[in-house]
Amino acid sequence: MDISFWVDAVVAALILTGSLFALIGSIGLWKLPDFFMRLHGPTKATTLGVGSLVIGSLVYFSSRGEGLSLHELLITLFLFITAPVSAHLLAKAAMHQRVGRIEKTKGRIWPQ
Amino acid sequence: MLENVILISLGIMSAAAILNTLRLLAGPDLPDRILALDTLYINAIALIILLGLYLASDLFFEAALLLAVMGFVGTVAVAKHLMRGDIIE
Amino acid sequence: MTFWRKLVPHPWLSLFLFGVWQLLMNDLSPATLAAGALLALGIPFLTRRFWPDPPRLQKPFVALKLLWRVIGDIIAANWQVALLILGPVKKLRPAFVCYPLALTDPFAISVLASIISLTPGTVTADVSPDHQTLLIHVLDVADERELISTIRTRYEQPLLEVFPCSKTSS
Structure with a gap:
């Protein structure tokens, strides 16, 4: 009984932090002023948030299913591999489309 | 306890999905909309996983994995289309 | 050495595929292990032309x-x-x-x-x-x-x- 309480606490903590991080990513997507800054929210906060949520589900099913259940790890792995790739492709597409940036951005992009 | 936490998380994820939808509608440029769609995909994975937890069923895993794969392929295809006007080179 | 190099052109890719297969199937029965080994050896061997220069991982x-x-x-x-x-x-x-x-x-x-x-x-x-x-x-x-x-x-x-x-x- 004691152990299952602690497992539940760990799962609850992982799920809550995960969904809060995903919410922060979406807040960043909504409130930041230009495209390149918006890119930061979903690539980092949302990826980590969903990653930790999935690991919470892994802990939950491992604790009450039959034996260890690790296949949720695959989703986390996949998200962490693909997030930089899609961010890179979107940034390239945005530079190609000459999406505007806010004026105080330092540095410049090279011609596409 | 856990059930309530799962319900709260479902609420938080729905709020995140609403923010993404607002960005999807607001734009202003095409890359913004694609980014919003990509984030919506990832949030949908989270919602499916949470639903699986709530119903204590392992069957939702395959759906979440498929959604992860499809979302990535979709984002890449549309981004490539914006870059080259062409998906398959 | 060269024989093994030809048969297993990308050892790290094979290891990765094997791990992903085990995670996907989510059990460790002999049949799954055998199928995983077959796929991990077969896929890199059949697609070796697409990976011309395997990254060499050291340390x-x-x-x-x-x-x-x-x-x-x-x-x-x-x-x-x-x-x-x-x-x-x-x-x-x-x-x-x-x-x-x-x-x-x-x-x-x-x-x-x-x-x-x-x-x-x-x-x-x-x-x-x-x-x-x-x-x-x-x-x-x-x-x-x-x-x-x-x-x-x-x-x-x-x-x-x-x-x-x-x-x-x-």
């Missing part, structure tokens, strides 16, 4: 240390980015930074670009056509030189050790 311990450090940094960086996002927008100092690469191996460059995208408030936006510079967008930067030197010592030096073939050609 796996350095790679593991780097992986551990990157996981820690991802969590730390996310706290920073979360605070930046929730804080006032006007205080942010976004910038594009050019990062001169010391790596030359294409696979190593893409690993570095992924690490940069996942860790501190940075996203890799582009690679120059000659593979010598990365264009990085930073959410909030005080000193660009410090950022560049942090990336170089924290991530690029270990990568140079892990992929040694890029050291000789640079």
Whole structure:
């Protein structure tokens, strides 16, 4: 009984932090002023948030299913591999489309 | 306890999905909309996983994995289309 | 040696495929293990023409240390980015930074670009056509030189050790 309480606490903590991080990513997507800054929210906060949520589900099913259940790890792995790739492709597409940036951005992009 | 936490998380994820939808509608440029769609995909994975937890069923895993794969392929295809006007080179 | 090299052209890819298969099937019965081994050996062998230059991984311990450090940094960086996002927008100092690469191996460059995208408030936006510079967008930067030197010592030096073939050609 004691152990299952602690497992539940760990799962609850992982799920809550995960969904809060995903919410922060979406807040960043909504409130930041230009495209390149918006890119930061979903690539980092949302990826980590969903990653930790999935690991919470892994802990939950491992604790009450039959034996260890690790296949949720695959989703986390996949998200962490693909997030930089899609961010890179979107940034390239945005530079190609000459999406505007806010004026105080330092540095410049090279011609596409 | 856990059930309530799962319900709260479902609420938080729905709020995140609403923010993404607002960005999807607001734009202003095409890359913004694609980014919003990509984030919506990832949030949908989270919602499916949470639903699986709530119903204590392992069957939702395959759906979440498929959604992860499809979302990535979709984002890449549309981004490539914006870059080259062409998906398959 | 060459016989094994031909039969198992990409040992790391095979190992990765085997691991992914076990995770996907989620059990360890002999039939699953056998099917996993068959696929892990068969797929790289049948598609070997598409992977002409396998990245040669050396010093796996350095790679593991780097992986551990990157996981820690991802969590730390996310706290920073979360605070930046929730804080006032006007205080942010976004910038594009050019990062001169010391790596030359294409696979190593893409690993570095992924690490940069996942860790501190940075996203890799582009690679120059000659593979010598990365264009990085930073959410909030005080000193660009410090950022560049942090990336170089924290991530690029270990990568140079892990992929040694890029050291000789640079």
